[in-house]
Amino acid sequence: MELQKFTYDNRIARLFMNATILWGIVGMLVGLTIALELIFPLMSNNIPWLSFGRLRPLHTNAVIFAFVGNGMFTGIYYSMPRLLKTPMFSELLGKIHFWGWQLIIVSAALTLPFGITVGKEYAELEWPIDIAIALIWVVFGINMIMTTVKRRTKHIYVAIWFYLATFVTVAVLHIVNSIAIPVSFLKSYPVYAGIQDALVQWWYGHNAVAFFLTTPYLGLMYYFVPKAANRPVYSYKLSIIHFWALIFLYIWAGPHHLLYSSLPDWAQALGVVFSIMLIAPSWGGMINGLLTLRGAWDKVRESPVLKMFVVGITAYGMSTFEGPMLSLKSVNALSHFTDWTIAHVHIGALGWNGMITFGMLYWLLPRLYNTKLFSVKMANAHFWLATTGMLFFAIPLYFAGFTQSLMWKQFNEEGYLTYPNFIETVVQILPMYYIRVLGGSLYITGVILMIINLIKTAKMGTFVPTEDDEAPALIAQNHGVDKGHRVIEGKPVLFTILSLVAILIGGIVEFVPMFMVKSNVPTISSVQPYTPLELQGRDIYLREGCYVCHSQMIRPFRSEVERYGEYSKAGESIYDHPFQFGSKRTGPDLAREGVKGGPIYKPDSWHYNHFVSPQKMVAQSIMPPFPWLITDDLDISTTAKKIRVMQTLGVPYPEGYAEKANDDLMKQANKIAQGLRDGGIQVEDTKEVIALIAYIQRLGTDIKKVEGN
Amino acid sequence: MTTANNMPDNKHEEYEIDTLTNQRLLSNHEYDGIRELDNDLPSWWKWLFILAIVFAIFYMVRLWVFRADDLIQKKEFDTEMAGVNAAKPAPTTEVFEVKILTDSESLAAGKETWTKICSVCHLQDGGGLVGPNMTDNYWIHGNKVENLFNTVTNGVIEKGMIPYKDQLSQKQRLQVISYVLEEIVGSTPANPKAPQGDLYE
Numbered sequence: 001m002e003l004q005k006f007t008y009d010n011r012i013a014r015l016f017m018n019a020t021i022l023w024g025i026v027g028m029l030v031g032l033t034i035a036l037e038l039i040f041p042l043m044s045n046n047i048p049w050l051s052f053g054r055l056r057p058l059h060t061n062a063v064i065f066a067f068v069g070n071g072m073f074t075g076i077y078y079s080m081p082r083l084l085k086t087p088m089f090s091e092l093l094g095k096i097h098f099w100g101w102q103l104i105i106v107s108a109a110l111t112l113p114f115g116i117t118v119g120k121e122y123a124e125l126e127w128p129i130d131i132a133i134a135l136i137w138v139v140f141g142i143n144m145i146m147t148t149v150k151r152r153t154k155h156i157y158v159a160i161w162f163y164l165a166t167f168v169t170v171a172v173l174h175i176v177n178s179i180a181i182p183v184s185f186l187k188s189y190p191v192y193a194g195i196q197d198a199l200v201q202w203w204y205g206h207n208a209v210a211f212f213l214t215t216p217y218l219g220l221m222y223y224f225v226p227k228a229a230n231r232p233v234y235s236y237k238l239s240i241i242h243f244w245a246l247i248f249l250y251i252w253a254g255p256h257h258l259l260y261s262s263l264p265d266w267a268q269a270l271g272v273v274f275s276i277m278l279i280a281p282s283w284g285g286m287i288n289g290l291l292t293l294r295g296a297w298d299k300v301r302e303s304p305v306l307k308m309f310v311v312g313i314t315a316y317g318m319s320t321f322e323g324p325m326l327s328l329k330s331v332n333a334l335s336h337f338t339d340w341t342i343a344h345v346h347i348g349a350l351g352w353n354g355m356i357t358f359g360m361l362y363w364l365l366p367r368l369y370n371t372k373l374f375s376v377k378m379a380n381a382h383f384w385l386a387t388t389g390m391l392f393f394a395i396p397l398y399f400a401g402f403t404q405s406l407m408w409k410q411f412n413e414e415g416y417l418t419y420p421n422f423i424e425t426v427v428q429i430l431p432m433y434y435i436r437v438l439g440g441s442l443y444i445t446g447v448i449l450m451i452i453n454l455i456k457t458a459k460m461g462t463f464v465p466t467e468d469d470e471a472p473a474l475i476a477q478n479h480g481v482d483k484g485h486r487v488i489e490g491k492p493v494l495f496t497i498l499s500l501v502a503i504l505i506g507g508i509v510e511f512v513p514m515f516m517v518k519s520n521v522p523t524i525s526s527v528q529p530y531t532p533l534e535l536q537g538r539d540i541y542l543r544e545g546c547y548v549c550h551s552q553m554i555r556p557f558r559s560e561v562e563r564y565g566e567y568s569k570a571g572e573s574i575y576d577h578p579f580q581f582g583s584k585r586t587g588p589d590l591a592r593e594g595v596k597g598g599p600i601y602k603p604d605s606w607h608y609n610h611f612v613s614p615q616k617m618v619a620q621s622i623m624p625p626f627p628w629l630i631t632d633d634l635d636i637s638t639t640a641k642k643i644r645v646m647q648t649l650g651v652p653y654p655e656g657y658a659e660k661a662n663d664d665l666m667k668q669a670n671k672i673a674q675g676l677r678d679g680g681i682q683v684e685d686t687k688e689v690i691a692l693i694a695y696i697q698r699l700g701t702d703i704k705k706v707e708g709n
Numbered sequence: 710m711t712t713a714n715n716m717p718d719n720k721h722e723e724y725e726i727d728t729l730t731n732q733r734l735l736s737n738h739e740y741d742g743i744r745e746l747d748n749d750l751p752s753w754w755k756w757l758f759i760l761a762i763v764f765a766i767f768y769m770v771r772l773w774v775f776r777a778d779d780l781i782q783k784k785e786f787d788t789e790m791a792g793v794n795a796a797k798p799a800p801t802t803e804v805f806e807v808k809i810l811t812d813s814e815s816l817a818a819g820k821e822t823w824t825k826i827c828s829v830c831h832l833q834d835g836g837g838l839v840g841p842n843m844t845d846n847y848w849i850h851g852n853k854v855e856n857l858f859n860t861v862t863n864g865v866i867e868k869g870m871i872p873y874k875d876q877l878s879q880k881q882r883l884q885v886i887s888y889v890l891e892e893i894v895g896s897t898p899a900n901p902k903a904p905q906g907d908l909y910e
Contacts, residue, residue, distance in 0.1 A: 082741040157740035223743070232727055232744035236735055241750060245758070265781050269772045273765035280758035287754060295729030329780075414878045415797065421825045479737065556786035558793055562875065567786065596866050599876060603869025606830060606839040617829055617839075679839075680903075 001472040004152070008081045008467045010368050012094045016074040017364065019102055020357060021451060023070060027062030028444050034059055035437045038586070039430065041614070041622045049113035051624045053545025057124045058112045063349060064122065064212060066105045071357040072216035073101070073140070076163055078364060079223040080147060083157045085471040089146035093139050100136035104129060116186045119542035120197075120578050122205050123177055127188040130178040137174065141167040148492035152471040154479045155489040158239040162219030164492065165247050165499040169211040172503065177204035181645050183638060187539075189645050194573030195262050195521055198581055199514050203254035203507055210250040211503075213348060214316075217356050218246075218285045221313065224356075225292050228305045228363050234291035240485050242284025247499060249278050252506035256327035259336065260555040261581060262570035264520045267510060268329070274506070275327030282320035289313040304379035308359035311387055315351020319344060334409075337551055337585040339429070340401030343394040350390040350443055358382065358450060365454050371461025378453045385446030392439030400432035409559040417562055420599075422588040427620050524571035527702040529651045530695070532639050532661035533668040537695030539642075540688055541580070544626065551582035552591040552699065565592035565599055565700065572703055575651050587623060592700030604672055605679045607693050629689040634669075636662050668694060805879050807858045810887040819888025822881055826873070827889075835889070836898025840870065841905045843893045849906035857886045 037043050037052045044050040077094065081087050088094055107129050111117070117124040125133070144167055148156060156164075177200055180188035192200050226233055233239065255263055255271030290313055293300060300306040322344055326335050335341065366373050373379060407425040410418040419425050479490075488495045514520050530538060541547070554560045556567040568591050573579055592598050602610070609616055612630060614623040643658040653661075666685065672693055673685040683689070725734040727746060738745040771777040778784045810816070824833060830840035841849060850860050861882045864872035873882060 079741070083743075085741075153740065155738075157743065159740075223741075226743045227741075231729075232734055232746050234746055235748035235750065236738060236745040237748070238750050238754075239745070260782060265772065268782075269769060269780060273768050276768075277758075277761045277765050279761055280754060283754065283757070287751060295727075414880075415793070416876060416878055416881075420876045421829070424825065556782050558786075558789050561790075596869075597864060597871055599871065601869065601871050602830075603839055606869065609839060619828075619833070 001476050003470040004473055005468060005470045006085075006087055008087060008469060009091060009094070009465070010078075010463070010467060011465050012088070012091070012098060013074055013078040013364070014368055014463065015098050016070050016077055017361065017368075019098070020067060020070040020074050021361070021454070023062055023066030023105060024357070025444070025447055025451065027059060027067045028440070028447060030055055030059040030062055032437070032440050032444060035433070035440055037624065038433050038622055039437065041624045044624050046625060046627050048115070048626075048628050051544070051626070053548050053624075054113050054115055056548045057117060057121075057545060058109065060122060061108050061112065061124065062105070064208065065108070068213055068217075068349075068353045068357070069101065071353070071360070072166070072212075072220065073097070074364070075220040075223065075360055076144070076216070079159060079220070080144065080163065082469075083153070083160060083223065084147060084151035085153050085469065086147060086150050089143050089150060093143040097136055097140045097143060100132065100139065104132050104136065107132070111186065115543035115545075117542060117545070118178075118180065118188065118190060118578060119545075119547060119580065120177070120190065120201050121547070121583060122208055123174075123201065126186050127178070127180050127182050128185065130174070130180075134171070134175055134178075137167070137171055141171065145493065145496060151492075152474050152477075154474065154477060155482075155486060156492050156495065157222070158233070158236075158243065159219040159222040160492070161239075161243050161489075161495065161499075162215045162222065164496045165243075165503070166211050166216040166219070168496055168500045169207065169215070169247070169251070169503045172500070172507075173204045173207050173211065176507075177201060181648055183641050183645050187638070189577040189642075189649060191577070191649060192579075193575060193577045193649070194579050195258075195570045196514055197577065197579040198258055198261065199255065199263065199267065199510065201579070202257040203251070203510065206254040206257060207251055209345075209348070210253075211247075213353055214250075214282075215247065217353060220356060220360060221285070221289050221309070224360050224363060225289055225306075225309050225313075228303070228309065228359070229293050229296040229299060231292050231294070231296050234288050234294070238284050238288050242281045242288070244502065245281035246278070246285070248502045248505070249274050249281060250506075251503045252510065253278060253327070255510065256332070257583065258581075259327070259329050259332040260557070261553050262568050262573070264514075264570075267514065267520075270510060272327050272329060275324040279321060279324050283317060286313050286317035286320070289316075304376060304383050305359045305363045307380075307383050308355045308362070308386075311383070312352050312355030312359060315347050315355065315390070319347040319352065322347070333555070333557065334405045335401060336555075337583070337589075338401035338405045339397040339432070339584075340405070341584065343397035343401065346393055346397075347390070350386070350393060354390075354443075355386065358386065358447075361450070361454060366457055366461070368464060369458050369461030370464050371457060374453050374456035374460060378449050382446040382449045382453070385442050385449065389439050389441070389443030389446060392442060393436055394439070396432035396435040396439070400429035403432075404429050408563070409557070411559070417559065420563070422563075423618050423620050426586075426622060430622075521570045521574065523574075524569060524703060527572055527574060529575045529646070529653055530698065531668055532643060532665040533691050533694045534698045535642055535646070535695075536634055536636070536639065536665065537691035537693070538580075540629070540692045541695055542578075546590075547580045547582045549582075549584060549586035549623070551585050551589045553581040554589055554591045560589070563599060564589045565595055566703065568700075569703065572700070575646075577646065577649055577651075590696065590699055594697040594699040594701045595704055596701075598700070604675055604693050604697065605681055607696060608676055608681055608683065608689060611689055611692070626689075629692060630683065630687060632688045633686045634688045634691050636665060639665060807855050807883060809854050809890055810883060811891060815884045816888050816891055818881070819884035819886070820892070822877065822885040823888055823893075826877070827885060830869075832898065832900075834898040835893035835896065836900050837902030842898070842902040843889055844896050844898050844901060845904050846894070846910070847904035847906045847908050852909040854883075854886060854890065857889065858882060861886060 034052055034055050108125055112124060116126055180190045182188045190197055252274035253271055255267045256275045259268050300310055325331055362373060362379055404425045407419045412418045482490050554564045554567045561567055595601055611626045613625050614621040639661045640658040643653055643661045647653050669685040669690045672690050673683055676683050727734050733747040735745045735747050772780040831843050832838050835843040850856050862874045864870045
């Protein structure tokens with residue numbers, strides 16, 4: 001057999017590696033900043049782009065898409081050519097992918113802190129950036145698929161299965177969830193509304209966890225763990241079963257983010273059962289990772305790389321067991337909206353994604369520089385800092401979540417809420433927030449050690465830009481006839497299409513009834529579109545990231561109905577483009593904030609004072625002040641366009657209303673401002689705060705009109 | 710599931726063994742030096758998976774066929790509320806006496822409620838901000854203990870004062886009113902709000 005010569009390009013892997021390290025530390029430092037802001041709410045010092053609501057989306061986007069994203073690309077661009085015995089299909093596409101992705105990250109960093117956001121969690125980026133993501137992602141996909149076409153191995157290895165499934169699924173998720181109609185260059189409204197938007201969003205959100213944070217990293221695990229341990233993979237059969245089961249089942253589980261919401265019972269139930277069924281397929285990956293190390297445990301003791309892999313895979317096993325448990329309704333009733341969720345996701349992020357990335361970098365960088373790691377001691381120190389940091393981060397938050405949830409639900413003997421004032425439950429868990437900061441700081445210290453160690457390593461060696469290899473051409477090889485799963489392993493394009501089919505089924509089964517069957521979103525006749533002023537106020541609510549800390553979803557529990565008012569109905573949010581149910585209650589739920597005489601109603605003047613200084617109204621509040629709402633004028637030049645876009649989306653404003661909308665807006669603003677002035681507050685009609693107050697006082701009131709009649 | 714494709718079916722034929730674990734390696738499965746073992750699925754894992762699938766079927770059948778109450782959240786809520794209402798003591802014929810309390814225990818409890826709830830609008834020292842100044846002798850809805858009790862119980866909805874009858878017990882309401890009349894009225898707040906209502910001597 002004639003051997004063909006070819007070279008692997010290490011430069012692209014190095015580029016992605018550098019970006020992983022850079023964005024990793026940036027994303028983590030933003031995380032540390034916002035953790036501190038929860039303890040010192042005045043820390044943002046009245047600077048809008050430093051406030052918690054704007055920085056938290058930056059933190060999540062940076063860690064998920066910049067740190068983990070570049071981490072996955074590093075591993076893929078290094079492992080894929082070697083597994084397929086061919087260079088990547090196109091160096092140019094690789095470069096476009098790299099620079100395009102970094103540009104997307106930079107544009108995220110230049111928009112999110114300035115309040116440019118769609119207001120959907122983990123999908124905050126505005127439409128031009130969304131289009132760029134779709135294009136760059138397709139470039140990445142073409143580069144991968146064409147590489148598999150040009151391969152010199154007959155079959156594709158399990159790591160490649162995961163890479164391909166990642167590509168198709170993330171493409172589908174991103175495109176479907178991001179469909180929106182632009183209002184302007186940096187503002188758009190999603191086409192879905194209310195509970196339907198929520199279903200699409202959490203189908204996306206849950207599977208961003210599955211197919212951005214999990215499947216590509218399982219692929220990396222299948223390459224780097226056997227490589228670093230020099231051991232065979234434990235079970236090929238398990239690889240097959242757990243791969244297909246995982247990608248097929250994962251896509252159904254999104255509704256578990258909406259348990260006890262206004263989502264219909266059947267959809268919630270699907271979210272529950274598919275989450276439970278996911279335990280075994282997830283653990284299949286853990287087993288194949290850990291048992292691959294059989295016979296190499298002596299090496300694990302000495303190698304920081306393997307130690308990190310072991311803790312990373314164990315964290316994966318823990319969080320994929322915990323996830324299904326949190327999807328049981330009885331557990332979710334307790335855990336949802338609390339810091340429990342924050343602890344859970346950080347076991348995944350700090351443990352699984354972090355540790356696998358660090359292990360990969362410690363293994364890979366010395367190879368790219370043809371040298372040995374500068375200091376194994378430092379890497380071991382990093383390992384311990386990261387492990388203890390993760391525990392100091394997560395354990396206090398589990399405790400905080402559990403404690404706060406029980407306080408929310410506690411009734412006294414006379415049948416009244418024991419802690420009717422939300423702030424009491426916040427003050428109780430504040431010490432846990434301090435310990436979380438300690439945990440995060442330990443973790444970041446470890447990363448800084450790693451950066452020093454890697455820089456020193458790079459300086460010791462010389463970069464190897466390309467590596468030569470040789471293999472016979474695919475057609476020259478004789479493999480005999482394939483049977484079973486081996487057949488599709490020999491047909492990567494077919495393999496990709498089959499993965500696509502597997503991941504489409506769950507979404508279709510859940511979406512079609514939700515959008516086609518009217519009884520899933522029962523109409524409430526008294527629910528009306530927002531007034532122009534309320535609509536503008538709602539956009540301020542999105543801009544400031546209020547949804548990051550305040551939910552708008554009262555669950556059907558006695559404790560929530562007593563605290564917040566009547567539980568939320570699907571028909572109430574049909575004009576909400578996007579929905580604002582939220583997923584965390586750092587502050588109280590606002591779904592019925594505007595209901596006069598309701599348990600949490602506050603007058604306009606209270607809200608005004610509270611935006612200027614939350615601590616003036618609630619001394620121990622951890623909400624930051626929003627003084628710019630008082631000084632900045634509301635931009636009403638956009639009103640007509642916004643109304644027209646809403647009309648396109650089916651919101652029933654009368655024909656021709658867009659042109660008259662600002663008249664109504666000014667009338668309503670004058671009424672609210674006059675009321676404030678009567679109470680001695682000097683404020684002009686034109687200020688942003690007036691619009692936000694209008695929106696907040698509208699929340700949850702439509703349903704009451706029926707009762708009034 | 711057929712797997713060991715190129716693996717000879719005849720076990721007596723030669724195949725490679727991983728020396729550390731004594732397990733069979735799949736031939737022809739080698740990718741950049743990575744080999745794969747021919748191990749079967751761990752049986753506990755298979756059972757875990759099967760059990761989860763059985764659970765899922767059982768769960769969906771309970772919902773779709775038997776309409777189980779605990780899987781339909783509206784029914785779940787109604788059950789919870791019915792339980793609460795059933796547990797409520799029958800309304801006593803005893804008349805609750807709205808009369809100012811002066812014992813230190815009641816005043817301390819009243820202060821606690823004031824701090825938790827009332828101070829959000831009337832400020833801790835009672836000087837008023839969103840709500841009226843409670844330290845002066847000007848009253849919008851009267852200065853008698855019954856007047857205050859009525860205001861706290863039913864609220865002044867158009868002014869933004871919510872009814873507290875569902876959040877505070879009668880006793881708690883009376884305690885906090887007593888605290889206001891005994892301790893707040895006549896004190897000197899840091900930033901008193903201008904008087905509202907009528908002067909009561």
